[in-house]
Amino acid sequence: MAVSLQWLLGRRELDLRLLTPGITGPEIDIAVTSELGDPSPWLSGNELVLTTGLGSAGRDQDEYVRRLAASGAAALGMGTGLTFDRVPPALVDAAHRHGIPLIEVPLPTPFVAVARAVADRIGELSARATQSAARAQPRMTRAAVTGGAPAVLRELATACRGTVVLTDSAGALTHTRPAQVAPEIAAMVTREVRELRAGTASVAHTPAASVVVQPVASPGRTHGYLVVVTERPPLPADQVLIGHAASLLALQFEPPREAAEAGWALNGAAVGLLLTGEADLSAARRLVATVTDETGHVRAMVLSAPPDKARALARTLERGLVAAGLPVFVWTSAPESGEVVVLLRGGHSAATALLDGVAAPSRRRVRAGLSRPYPAGQLTDAVDEARYAARGGRPGGRVHNASARPPLLADAAVRTALEKVAAQAVVPLAAYDAEHGTVLVDSLRTYLECHGQWEAAGAALGVHRHTLRARIVRAQEVAAVDLSSATTRAELLLALLAVGEGGTAAAG
Known part of the structure; x- marks a missing residue:
């Protein structure tokens, strides 16, 4: 961490004055006091040297400043009111010649106040960097789960404020952030990687940038290198984040x-x-056994959605399972069915929360059913039970739980009889929908489930009651049925439940 000279000059309580306008110098790592005639042998670079001029009085001012500049001092602070009433003009001229900032420290301002301001600011910046790294680490971890290597590089580039590159083991660039990097940076990255001994890390500095190279490795194997290029030397917090990112990327290569x-x-x-x-x-x-509970049981959740919405629904459910810390077992069956199957632990009650995580507009036409707990070996039975439970649910409603008593529609003889009814009425409707792009089957089922109430059915479908009335009239004509009969309405609803939205019997 370092302090800019501009920040220090902005501390009004210190009353510092810059005597070399236009010369800024490097940032200040530390403020030191010295009255030596030549303090340069004891400097390592980036210091603010504070002096009253006692050691340099009567000496060659140009040589004094030249040595300070050559040692890498960030700035020279001359205290006035003791050795000198004002900063010697020769010292100001020498500072201009050698390009080192010169500031006047008035007598009322103790050197220790300047040194404390620098130290406190560095401590504050260090604490901020640590907090920022602590916030960036979980973001980076989430990015690795949801977006893989490109997302990790994006988070790292933001946190370190630099260019981030992932290479293969030979130094060829595979991912970058930003997407396009300058040719000179790409060449520098490749050169730094190829000059490394396999599996080692390095930090290199050039006049224009600092380059950190971190191997992405698992035991016995180096998959590639993570390279971060910044305009400033890397901070300790940057090093922590780079190491964390390299570990996450290693998991991408080695699950x-x-x-x-x-x-x-x-x-x-x-x-x-x-x-x-x-x-x-x-x-x-x-693999399926890993989703069971401690008793070896699993539950199936089946969701029925419009076919064009099924895959998006599956992705939402996957994200919900990840957020809940649960195994992700989501399967989208044939695209035309609109059916999504989710496996849950037998003793887990996540189904309601998962459905609540689906946005209301997307839930409006989704039916959800949940099976009872089944041994993992009876997965087909669990899915069948959940499928029939979903057919008995309301669009946009809550998860319909299968009862302990086998549902009526699970009986083969009942299904056979209802499929005959469907063949006469529902199948023609489904064929008409497929040919004309209409939704008569869905409209009829919703109308029947709402007990013939136009307002409720129209709201469930998201259409005006007059639009729904026109659809039902057309459905009666195509199916050749009379919906004024309660018996006919009951048979049609059961037939629709038996064959599903597509108008044909479901397997199982």
Whole structure:
């Protein structure tokens, strides 16, 4: 951490005056007092040297200033009222010649007050940097989960106020922030990486920039290098963030062994399925077992949405599971079905919270059902139960829980009878919708579920009651049914529940 000369001059209580306008010099690391005729051997650079001129009185002022400038001193502060009543003009001329800022410290201002102001400011800046790093670390971790390497680089570039580059192990750039970096920076990054010994870290300084190179590695393997280029030397907080980012990026390259092996097994199963039509599902079963509770049970949640909204709904549910710290098992079945399946731990009650996390406009036409807890080996039964529970739910309503008693629609004989009704009335409606781009099936079901109340059904569909009335009239004509009959309305609603939104019986 360092203090700018402009900040120090702005402390009115110190009453400092710059005698070399236009010369600013480097930032100040520390303020020191010296009455030596030549303090330069004891300086390391970036000091504000405070003196009353006792040691330099009668000496060559130009040589005194030249040595200070050559040692890298940030500025010279001359106290007046003791050795000199005013700053010697020869000293001012020498400061101009050698490009070192010269400030006058009046007699009422003790040197210790100047030194304390510098030290306090450095402490304040250090505390701010530490707090900023503490806030940046969780943001970076979340970015790694949601956006991978590009998101990590974005957060790091913002926190360090520099250019961030990720290279492969040979030094070739793979990701950058900003997206386009200057050719000279790209060349410098490649050069710094290639000059490193594999797996080592370095900090290099040039007149224009500082370059930090951090290996992205896991035991026994270097995946690449994280490089941060800043206009100023890296701060301790920057080093902490760079190390954190490198660790997160290493996880991107090297996921936990168990998950990696399961993924490899699933990849192999996919290849086998494509080549032979057969697949070993043991890896998939092992993965699903990780979502069960301590008793080995899992629940299925099935959501039915308009087909064009299903994938977006699945992404929202995935984010909700991540936020809740739960395993992410979300599957979108055939696109035309609009069905999304979510697996939850048997004893977990996250279903309601997940649905509440879906924005109200998107929930309006979503039905959700939740199965009872099932052993992981009976996953199909759990999904079937949740599917039928969803069909009994209200669009935009709460999650419909399956009862302990098997639902009526789960009975094969009942479904067979209702599918016959659907074949005569619902299937023609679905065919008409597909040909003309209408929504007669959805409108009819909503009308029946709202007990024939035009206002309630129209609100559920987001249309005016007169629009809905016209749709129902058309639905009666296409399906050749009379909705004035309570029996007909009941049969049609059950048939719609049995075959789902698409107008055909669901598998299972």
